[in-house]
Amino acid sequence: MSFTLGFVLITHNEPQQAARLVRRLNAMFGAPPIAWHHDFSKSPQLPPDCITSNVTLVRPHLETAWARFPVVEAAMRALETLYASDRAPDAFVLLSGADYPIKPADQILRDLSTSPYDAHIAHEKIVYNRYERAWHEVCYARYCTARLKLWPGRNAKPLDISHPVLAAPFLPFSRRLSCYAGEFWFSARRSAAEYLIAFHRSKPQLANHYRGLAFPEESYFQTILCNSSLRVSRNHWRYIDWSSTTGSLPKVLAMADLPRLRVSSAHFARKVNPAVSADLLDALDADIL
Secondary structure (H helix, E strand, C coil), X not given: CCCCEEEEEEECCCHHHHHHHHHHHHHHHCCXXXXXXXXXXXXXXXXXXXXXXXXXXXXXXXXXXXXXXXXXXXXXXXXXXXXXXXXXXXEEEEEECCEEECCCHHHHHHHHHHCCCCEECCCEXXXXXXXXXXXXXXXXXHXXXXXXXXXXXXXXXXXXXXXXXXXHHHCCCECCECCEECCCCCEEEHHHHHHHHHHHHHCHHHHHHHHCCCCHHHCHHHHXXXXXXXXXXXXXXXXXXXXXXXXXXXXXXXXXXXXXXXXXXXXXXXXXXXXXXXXXXXXXXXXXX
């Protein structure tokens, strides 16, 4: 039996670009199973021709927001939808509408089917006072600091407790559950999908912790997978260029990036935008089909 690949797609805007991605995945992988969560509150229409029989829209949709927990919930609902299907695939790829394939289908399938790993997700362990770079300290402050309100009131300033001994009673982390963080977008086998679904359903304490935090999507999945017995690789098979931005968003890729994409081992690149990346996407289509 051949190795099958499915897709979890999370979008909220640029419906034409998202539709182009779905059409490309259909052409490359022979109409693979796609579970698509689209936030219709932000973009009420999707091109009807891209809702083919292999595409399942997640209903009802959630109102998602960048760096907020609903995007994690949206991904989990889409993952549950994908693996509730009678076409549940051997592996899946989590994508946004700003992602695009940069390698042919046979290479992506070969890399994932022959890999010894259950999940491919960028991850780094977040440990108190062991900060190899500034981002580690930022993550510790985000995810591992207890914020206590000492008195009621909407404008009451919380008391931040960062030392792990003092913060431990208020956090889900322990010697058996370490905090990890990294890029949101990843690829994984069915074993990892089933583990994520079961954990999310049966252990809501971790979700409740991340629910009120910023950028939960950059830690929730890593923390679950990296504390399991699953084999997890740091290679998430994504090309992302952080070199030319001073903010919290990666560079929008354009035609000048094509030579680097061609020599990259990544399967997908992000971010793309139809206003900037149209020529690049046309060139990639010519490469991968």
